[in-house]
Amino acid sequence: MAAAKCEGNSFWDEIEHLTTILRRENRTKQISRLGGERNPPCKDTSRPEVIKKIEFFIEGLLIKLGQNNLPDIQFKNRCSWANVTFEEDVGVGMNKNASETSVKLNASYSVQKYAITLKILRIAYGLLQENVYSTKRDIFYNDVPFFGSQTIVDRAVDDISCMFDVPRHSLHILACSKGYVSGQLSFREHDGNFINCSGNPNGIVIPSHVHGIYDICSDAKAILVVEKDATYQRLLDDNILEKLKPIIMITGKGFPDLNTRLLVKRLWENLEIPVLALVDADPHGVEIMCVYRFGSMSQSYDADNLTVSCMRWIGVLPSDLERLSIDQEAQIPLTEQDRRKISYLLDRPYLKAHGSMQQELLVMLNTGYKAEMQALSGISTGFLTDVFLPIKIKHGKWI
DNA sequence: TGTGGGCTAGTCCATTTGGA
DNA sequence: TCCAAATGGACTAGCCCACA
Numbered sequence: 441m442a443a444a445k446c447e448g449n450s451f452w453d454e455i456e457h458l459t460t461i462l463r464r465e466n467r468t469k470q471i472s473r474l475g476g477e478r479n480p481p482c483k484d485t486s487r488p489e490v491i492k493k494i495e496f497f498i499e500g501l502l503i504k505l506g507q508n509n510l511p512d513i514q515f516k517n518r519c520s521w522a523n524v525t526f527e528e529d530v531g532v533g534m535n536k537n538a539s540e541t542s543v544k545l546n547a548s549y550s551v552q553k554y555a556i557t558l559k560i561l562r563i564a565y566g567l568l569q570e571n572v573y574s575t576k577r578d579i580f581y582n583d584v585p586f587f588g589s590q591t592i593v594d595r596a597v598d599d600i601s602c603m604f605d606v607p608r609h610s611l612h613i614l615a616c617s618k619g620y621v622s623g624q625l626s627f628r629e630h631d632g633n634f635i636n637c638s639g640n641p642n643g644i645v646i647p648s649h650v651h652g653i654y655d656i657c658s659d660a661k662a663i664l665v666v667e668k669d670a671t672y673q674r675l676l677d678d679n680i681l682e683k684l685k686p687i688i689m690i691t692g693k694g695f696p697d698l699n700t701r702l703l704v705k706r707l708w709e710n711l712e713i714p715v716l717a718l719v720d721a722d723p724h725g726v727e728i729m730c731v732y733r734f735g736s737m738s739q740s741y742d743a744d745n746l747t748v749s750c751m752r753w754i755g756v757l758p759s760d761l762e763r764l765s766i767d768q769e770a771q772i773p774l775t776e777q778d779r780r781k782i783s784y785l786l787d788r789p790y791l792k793a794h795g796s797m798q799q800e801l802l803v804m805l806n807t808g809y810k811a812e813m814q815a816l817s818g819i820s821t822g823f824l825t826d827v828f829l830p831i832k833i834k835h836g837k838w839i
Numbered sequence: 840t841g842t843g844g845g846c847t848a849g850t851c852c853a854t855t856t857g858g859a
Numbered sequence: 860t861c862c863a864a865a866t867g868g869a870c871t872a873g874c875c876c877a878c879a
Contacts, residue, residue, distance in 0.1 A: 541864060553865065592866080594848090618847055618873075669873060694872020695849035724871050727850075736849070781850095781871090 454836035526789035531735035531747030567612035619646040619700030623688040650702040667719040678825035722810035723781035734790040752838035758804040771809040
């Protein structure tokens with residue numbers, strides 16, 4: 441079923457209506473996003489500025505040591521919901537007066553973290569001076585016995601980004617991308633390399649240096665963000681890019697990495713077209729959609745660059761399962777962990793502000809069942825591509 | 840072909856450690 | 860004893876590769 445063949449109002453009418461609303465809202469938000477109690481947006485700081493910040497920080501440590509004081513390193517606490525507030529237009533952002541944790545040189549339990557922080561700062565300083573990039577993985581393997589685990593490097597890099605109030609890539613430290621993008625999109629990478637996503641039937645790996653891409657061109661009317669790679673591949677096999685043309689499709693393969701989130705954000709900023717999320721009707725699917733749409737606690741200091749508040753949840757909604765009479769055998773009973781996860785989600789500030797999403801979680805809780813997107817395939821082959829998504833788009837059935 | 844291990848992300852909770 | 864900070868572990872999503 442081709443998109444254009446839908447009867448009644450034009451297939452893209454609802455999307456175009458949504459586009460108009462979102463663009464108008466975006467203008468208003470840009471104007472009103474001045475002042476307030478929250479941290480200003482995390483700046484895309486230039487290389488010389490970051491070098492200066494590191495030098496200034498080290499100078500401060502040396503001055504204190506010269507005064508026979510043991511200098512602490514202060515980090516904003518990225519692990520507390522008390523330190524963040526939710527605002528509809530920005531998502532989960534860090535408070536100006538967020539509590540800080542101190543890494544102390546005179547506390548034995550802090551010494552390792554102190555040393556790791558200084559070592560990563562030294563590495564970042566070198567990368568910045570040489571104007572080259574490295575990955576967190578490379579840094580870890582640079583001295584495995586010293587760091588101990590990858591997690592420690594990850595946390596330290598994010599703490600430093602937060603401390604200097606700069607995005608991670610401004611430290612010239614990147615993470616390997618895991619997301620894919622396909623459809624009506626072309627751009628140039630930071631080195632000038634031209635990328636045309638529509639020329640590759642399976643899409644391309646999202647670049648590691650998303651901030652460096654430019655000349656973004658697309659005539660797409662919407663961006664479809666898919667939770668799982670399996671579903672993404674299935675939709676490509678079902679020829680979704682032709683059936684719903686023109687469209688861009690992205691997957692972060694589960695919880696999205698920062699590069700995938702950055703790309704979705706950049707596409708929204710450049711193209712200003714609706715971003716639709718297609719996730720499982722289970723607690724993790726909802727949480728993944730929320731990470732794209734509202735941001736995460738640990739990256740709250742960079743919310744402005746990462747969250748896509750205009751995103752809409754197109755499916756699979758827990759209420760869809762009942763409406764479509766999905767066979768109960770295709771549904772999965774909620775486990776105790778699922779129920780706990782739903783409780784945590786219901787406590788999140790952004791869900792408290794979105795009654796319709798809260799309602800969907802309560803539907804899941806009340807029915808006691810969850811379902812993956814594959815459950816829709818049980819109705820008929822190609823149901824997701826040929827019926828579910830076209831009808832949802834045509835009738836604007838998203839929240 | 841299926842399974843397990845190691846890797847990429849992300850989240851939250853529990854435990855350990857040690858200073859006040 | 861209490862509390863803050865650090866760390867490990869358990870869980871989610873997924874991919875790739877080696878091996879039985």
